[in-house]
Amino acid sequence: MSAAQTKEKRARLEVAPKPGEVGKGTCKCQGKLPDDRYGILDEIIAKHRDTPGSLIPVLHEAQQLFGCLPEDVQSRIAKGLGVPESEVYGVATFYSLFSLRPKGKWTVNVCLGTACYVRGAAACLEALKKELGVDIGGTSRDGLFTLQAVRCLGACALAPVVMIGETVFARVKPEDIPKILADYAATHSSEAAAS
Amino acid sequence: MNVALPQKQPETQPAPAPARPVAPPGEAAPAKVVRLTIDGRAVEAHEGETVLDAARRAGRDIPTLCYHPAVGRIGSCRVCVVEIEGARNLPASCVTPVADGMVVRTNTPAVREARRTVVELLLAAHPHDCLKCERNGRCELQDLAMRLGIRTARFQREKEHRERDASSPALVREPDKCVLCGRCVRVCNEVQAVGVLGFAYRGTRSCVTPMFEHGLAESKCVSCGQCAKVCPVGAISEKEEWERVLDAIADPGLHVVVQVAPAVRAAIGEEFGIPAGTAVTGKLATALHRLGFDAVFDTQFGADLTIMEEGHELLERIKSRGKLPLITSCSPGWVRFCETFFPDFLGNLSSCKSPQQMMGAVIKTYYAKKAGVAPERIFSVSVMPCTAKKYEAARPEMNASGVRDVDVALTTRELARMIKAAGIDLAGLPDGEFDAPLGISTGAGTIFGATGGVMEAALRTVSEIAAKKPSGKTGAGKLEFAEVRGLEGIREATADLGGQEVRVAVASGLGNAARLLQRIRDGKASYHFVEIMACPGGCVEGGGQPRSCDPEIAAKRAAALYAEDRRMKARRSHENLAVRRLYEEFLGKPGSEVAHRLLHTTYRSAEEVAPAAGVRKEAM
Numbered sequence: 001m002s003a004a005q006t007k008e009k010r011a012r013l014e015v016a017p018k019p020g021e022v023g024k025g026t027c028k029c030q031g032k033l034p035d036d037r038y039g040i041l042d043e044i045i046a047k048h049r050d051t052p053g054s055l056i057p058v059l060h061e062a063q064q065l066f067g068c069l070p071e072d073v074q075s076r077i078a079k080g081l082g083v084p085e086s087e088v089y090g091v092a093t094f095y096s097l098f099s100l101r102p103k104g105k106w107t108v109n110v111c112l113g114t115a116c117y118v119r120g121a122a123a124c125l126e127a128l129k130k131e132l133g134v135d136i137g138g139t140s141r142d143g144l145f146t147l148q149a150v151r152c153l154g155a156c157a158l159a160p161v162v163m164i165g166e167t168v169f170a171r172v173k174p175e176d177i178p179k180i181l182a183d184y185a186a187t188h189s190s191e192a193a194a195s
Numbered sequence: 196m197n198v199a200l201p202q203k204q205p206e207t208q209p210a211p212a213p214a215r216p217v218a219p220p221g222e223a224a225p226a227k228v229v230r231l232t233i234d235g236r237a238v239e240a241h242e243g244e245t246v247l248d249a250a251r252r253a254g255r256d257i258p259t260l261c262y263h264p265a266v267g268r269i270g271s272c273r274v275c276v277v278e279i280e281g282a283r284n285l286p287a288s289c290v291t292p293v294a295d296g297m298v299v300r301t302n303t304p305a306v307r308e309a310r311r312t313v314v315e316l317l318l319a320a321h322p323h324d325c326l327k328c329e330r331n332g333r334c335e336l337q338d339l340a341m342r343l344g345i346r347t348a349r350f351q352r353e354k355e356h357r358e359r360d361a362s363s364p365a366l367v368r369e370p371d372k373c374v375l376c377g378r379c380v381r382v383c384n385e386v387q388a389v390g391v392l393g394f395a396y397r398g399t400r401s402c403v404t405p406m407f408e409h410g411l412a413e414s415k416c417v418s419c420g421q422c423a424k425v426c427p428v429g430a431i432s433e434k435e436e437w438e439r440v441l442d443a444i445a446d447p448g449l450h451v452v453v454q455v456a457p458a459v460r461a462a463i464g465e466e467f468g469i470p471a472g473t474a475v476t477g478k479l480a481t482a483l484h485r486l487g488f489d490a491v492f493d494t495q496f497g498a499d500l501t502i503m504e505e506g507h508e509l510l511e512r513i514k515s516r517g518k519l520p521l522i523t524s525c526s527p528g529w530v531r532f533c534e535t536f537f538p539d540f541l542g543n544l545s546s547c548k549s550p551q552q553m554m555g556a557v558i559k560t561y562y563a564k565k566a567g568v569a570p571e572r573i574f575s576v577s578v579m580p581c582t583a584k585k586y587e588a589a590r591p592e593m594n595a596s597g598v599r600d601v602d603v604a605l606t607t608r609e610l611a612r613m614i615k616a617a618g619i620d621l622a623g624l625p626d627g628e629f630d631a632p633l634g635i636s637t638g639a640g641t642i643f644g645a646t647g648g649v650m651e652a653a654l655r656t657v658s659e660i661a662a663k664k665p666s667g668k669t670g671a672g673k674l675e676f677a678e679v680r681g682l683e684g685i686r687e688a689t690a691d692l693g694g695q696e697v698r699v700a701v702a703s704g705l706g707n708a709a710r711l712l713q714r715i716r717d718g719k720a721s722y723h724f725v726e727i728m729a730c731p732g733g734c735v736e737g738g739g740q741p742r743s744c745d746p747e748i749a750a751k752r753a754a755a756l757y758a759e760d761r762r763m764k765a766r767r768s769h770e771n772l773a774v775r776r777l778y779e780e781f782l783g784k785p786g787s788e789v790a791h792r793l794l795h796t797t798y799r800s801a802e803e804v805a806p807a808a809g810v811r812k813e814a815m
Contacts, residue, residue, distance in 0.1 A: 071407050084390025085415070086380070089406040093395040100407075 037065050041073065045080035055083055055091055059098055068099045104139040104146040106188065108132075108181075109163040113152030116160040120174070124160055125149065127174035131181060144185055231297035246288040246299055247275055255301050258310065258339055260317075260374070262289040263425050264746035265731070266381040272374075273313050274339065277301045285309050311343045317374050319350035321428070328372070328429040333742070335427035336374060355400055362410030365418035365434060365585040373403055373430040379422035386731060388706040389532065391416045403430075415535050415801070419528035419705065419729045420582030420606075420738020433582045433739055437609040441616075443574040443602075444487040450566070451574045453483055454554045454633070456494040458580035458644030458734035459607045461755040465741045466611035467621040472751030474759045477626025480634075482614050484627055490566075492558070492633035494577065495640030497550030498652065500557070500777070501525065502639060502768035504794050505547045506657040507785035509724055513697070518542045520700075520715070520722040523649050525549045527587035528729030528738075530798065532705050537712050538800030543725075546795040550643065551577050551584055552593050554633065555600030556793040561781045562633060563596070570596045577604045580644070580737030583729065595793045606739025635773035638760035645753035646703035646733030647679040647686065650726040654679070654690050654699070655767045661693030674766060680757070682732055682749055685711050687722075697723040704731035 044061045048054035058081065062073055069092050078085040092098045110125045125136075132140040132147055139146045145164075155161050158170035164184050172180070226241035233250050240249035245268070250257050261272035270290035277288045280298040285306060288299075300306065318340060325331050357370035375394070380403055383392040391405050391414045405414035423431045443451050464475040483491040509521050524530050524545045533540055548556070554577070559570040577584065581604075587593065588601040605613070614621055628634070639655055642648030659672040678688035679699065684707035687700045700722045702711045708727045714720040730737045732749030735756065745751070760766060768774065782790045 074406065078390075084384055084393065085406040086384065086390050086393025086395075086404075089404075090393040090395050094397050 038076070040065055041076060042080065045077060049081060055081060055088065056095075059088070059092055063098055068102045070100070070102075101137075102139060102143070105144045106165045106184070107146045107148055109148050109150045109153070111151075111153045111155075111159070111161040111163075112149050113156065113159075115156035116152075119159040119171075121160040123174045124162060124172050124177065127177040128162070128181075131177050145181065229293045229295050229297075231293050231295070231299060233299045234301055240293040242293070244293050246277060246279070246286075246291045246293055246297075249293050250277075250288065250299065250301055257288050257301050258342055259289060260335065260339065260427060261376040261378065263378050263427075263744060265421070265425055265736075266378050266386060269377065269381070272376055274310055276306060276309050278303050278306055307343070311345060314339050314343055315345060315349050316352075318345065318348065319352040320354045321374060322371050323348075329432050329435065330429040334429065352399075355402075357402055357404075357408075360410045361434065362412035363416060363418060363434070363586070364412070364589040365582040366411055366416070366420060366423055366431060367434050368411065368431050369429060370402055370404065372428050374428055375401055375403065376427060377403075378425040378427065379403060379431055382421045382425050386704055386706050387417075387419060387421055387729075388536075388709045389415065389417055389419070392422060417528045417531035417535065417705070417729065418583040418586040418738075419532075421730060422738075423582060424736075424738050424740065424742055433606045433609065434585060435609060435612075436585070436603045437605055437613045440574075440576050440603055440605065440613065443576070446574075448572065449574045450489050450568045450572055451487070451576065452490045452492060452558050452562070453488040453576045453578060454492045454494045454497065454551070454558070455479060455483065455578045455610075456551070456580055456644065456734065457498065457641050457648075457756060458737060458740065458752065459578050459610070460759070461644060461735055461752040462580065462740045463607050463611055464621065465743065466608070466615075469622050471743065471745060471748055472755050474755040475621065476759065477628070478621050478624040480629050481624045481627035482619055482621055485619055485624075486613065486617055488576070490562075490630050490633075492554065493629045493636045493640070494550050494554055494579075495636030495643070496633045496771070496773060497552075497554035497557070498525075498640035498643040498649075499637055499768035499771040499774045500553050500794065501547055501550050501643075501649075502652050502656050503774060503778070503785045504553075504790060505545050506653050506660065506768075508545055508547065509653065509657060510661060510692075511786065513692070513695070513723060520725045521545055522725045522727055524798075525643065525649055526583070526727065526729045526734075527581070528583035529705065529708060529727045531583065531586070531801075532708065532729065534798055535801040536709070538802065539716070540712060541798045541800060544798055546791075546797065548593075548794055548796050549584075549587060550640075551579060551604065552587065552600060552796070553794050555588070555593065556595040557633065557777065559596030559598065559600055560793060561777060565632075570598055575600065575602050577601050578607065578610045579604050580607050580734045580740045581730075582606060582738040584739070592796060607737075608739060608741060611741070632773040632776065635771060636763075637768055637771045638763035638766035639768040640771075641756050641760045641763065644734045644756045645680070646728050647681065647701045647726065648733065648756070649728075650679045650699055650701050650724070651676045652768055653724070653726075656769045658690060658692055659767065659769070661695070663693065672767075679726075680753075682753070684731065687720075699724045699726075701726045703728040703733050705729055707731070 041062055044058055048058050058077055059069060062077060063069055066073055074088045074092060075085060078088045092100065108128060110121060110128060112121050128147055129135060132145050134140055134147050136147055136149050153161050153163060155168060160172050162169045162172045169180055226243060229240050229242050231238055231240065233253050234255055236253060238249055238253045247257055257275050257277065260274040262268045268289040270287035273287055275288045276285035278300040279286055317336065321336065325337065360368040380392050380394060384390050392403055395402055395404050405411060420433065423433055443449050460474045460476040460479050463479060464473045465471050469475060480491055512519060512521055520543055522540065522543045522545065524547055527549060533544060555575055558575050559573050563570045563573055584604040588604040593600050639652035642651055654676050655674060662672060679686060679701050684704055685702045689696050689698050700711060702708045735752035736749045765771060778784060
């Protein structure tokens with residue numbers, strides 16, 4: 001981390017209210033501005049502070065809040081719960097549920113189970129990597145898609161299968177990939193805007 | 196044959212068994228005696244004792260890896276497995292408690308096969324570059340492989356390469372060599388309460404690392420080096436700098452000066468086959484002269500000087516109702532810990548520099564003038580039981596002489612390597628002397644190396660000054676303060692300072708320090724004077740000392756220092772005539788303006804100091 005980044009991080013941390021300060025005053029938002037996630041994090045920590053073994057629930061809620069578990073969030077949790085930073089990092093990296101890097105808006109799951117594999121899943125995966133410009137676990141530059149490989153989605157009759165969000169795409173061919181992604185982004189972005 | 200309990204029952208002592216059966220000693224609550232059979236011999240043990248300890252006392256050494264007396268036992272490596280009749284598998288002896296009628300076998304084909312497989316799997320993931328490794332010849336993994344008769348590499352495993360981390364001024368981590376025994380993780384978290392090293396990831400990706408795989412320099416590491424001291428392999432060690440010292444000695448343009456800390460003489464002999472607990476002060480002085488240093492000085496002089504300044508500071512703070520308790524600042528690992536985790540106590544820290552840095556400042560000013568050498572031409576080396584001293588010497592404010600005061604801080608282990616490389620056999624050397632004037636010291640300086648020693652040295656001087664009996668003669672005040680000696684993590688005592696009772700406390704090990712400070716914070720305890728050392732047992736067990744798996748090692752080394760102290764003619768710091776002359780000729784009096792400029796320092800909380808930019812894991 002560069003000195004500038006550190007300074008920026010510090011500044012951000014200082015803006016966030018301390019535990020106990022959140023929710024004071026008469027304002028309806030109770031100190032929780034939409035982007036004041038650090039204040040909410042402090043509330044989460046305060047809620048769990050006196051419960052032994054509460055690290056995993058706190059990490060879980062923090063990930064829901066931030067989308068992943070960046071370093072400053074983990075440091076804040078360690079300080080707040082009185083747990084060594086090394087332990088927080090150890091737990092965050094042990095469970096595949098937790099992610100250190102931001103995830104995209106939608107997750108693309110490519111099935112690499114036996115049936116999908118023999119029906120050409122590897123070529124689909126390559127096409128996805130090329131189209132999104134990332135490796136497995138990576139997120140596209142526009143922040144929309146995170147690429148994941150899974151073992152079996154239980155839809156072997158439809159092999160090869162790709163899932164984006166909750167939508168299943170059956171008998172996918174590598175050349176379909178660009179259109180699938182573009183269509184998915186188009187429909188779901190407009191859905192999000194409409195709602 | 197019967198193997199019975201020894202008279203005094205230390206928790207983890209593989210002592211030779213006494214010949215006759217004895218009843219448990221008459222302690223307050225004598226533990227129940229358990230009778231079991233180990234390899235066909237009847238053995239007595241205390242209830243709650245482990246099979247490993249009972250076997251070792253009975254003369255059966257079971258190999259271990261993850262177990263180390265400094266960090267306790269978790270039974271994770273499975274090297275110490277044994278056969279126990281009735282057990283379904285091979286239990287780990289380090290965590291299996293003894294039981295009445297238990298039948299243990301420590302050396303059967305099944306046991307040997309299991310141990311060998313465990314070590315073979317470790318070797319499969321360990322780089323085979325022993326020839327270039329700092330631990331070559333003194334490696335616990337090598338010893339295990341040798342002992343288990345491993346001659347082939349049956350397994351091969353791909354292991355993710357992880358970068359060497361040389362970012363810290365004190366320590367180097369080589370994660371590829373790590374065998375994941377967890378000793379460093381336990382010492383860093385449980386003993387030292389620093390919490391920098393931890394396990395991360397899982398399965399074949401498992402590794403020991405600071406948070407987010409940062410370099411140590413970017414972490415909250417305080418450089419105490421306890422991790423390096425317990426590491427069984429070459430995965431964590433001090434940053435080696437002894438070749439730079441050899442280069443300096445070979446440079447005719449440089450005047451190379453060395454100072455040696457008290458704890459070094461109590462331990463360096465172990466590296467040359469001299470029994471633990473033997474002080475080799477005279478031989479050490481001879482070895483340093485033979486290595487070619489231009490002047491051989493004693494950090495104990497700096498320790499005496501520290502007492503003059505710190506004692507003055509203590510009396511001043513008590514008199515003027517300044518901030519109390521005054522807390523010692525000799526241990527740079529502790530100072531860094533305070534700056535990082537307890538910044539609210541920075542005002543309590545003594546403003547005195549450590550003996551190393553006082554020596555460094557005096558060498559390049561007072562001595563430079565006396566010897567007629569420009570400070571720029573002096574290359575100042577220190578030999579310390581410590582890895583944090585490397586970090587301390589590199590702190591930017593440690594340049595009272597206008598240039599860096601201590602150019603290189605070596606560990607005890609590094610000096611041993613240097614002596615061996617020069618072909619000198621320390622054990623066979625005649626006794627020599629340190630050079631005047633900065634090699635002259637008192638017994639008060641000697642005991643700085645053991646926990647409680649700084650406190651005792653301070654009390655020896657301060658009690659005399661407070662009683663207005665500044666001795667030229669001596670003998671007036673109390674000399675030995677047994678109440679502050681010992682190895683318990685936290686000790687309390689009271690002392691009489693000129694009619695006023697002062698409360699003192701001594702803590703060693705940063706976990707103990709944290710507990711003591713928390714009690715002070717919570718108002719549950721209050722003191723006038725507190726001594727804190729970063730390492731459990733004090734400097735004798737510093738992170739730069741020879742590695743040892745002997746649970747009694749701290750006591751043995753401390754005993755060597757207290758014996759040295761009793762042999763000294765002068766045993767109070769203010770009786771050091773060379774220190775007196777330094778004040779007369781140069782410093783004026785304790786706490787003077789010159790003394791403040793050269794011998795005192797200031798502290799900043801870690802939050803205020805931006806972490807050094809761009810020092811992530813660049814390989815050297």
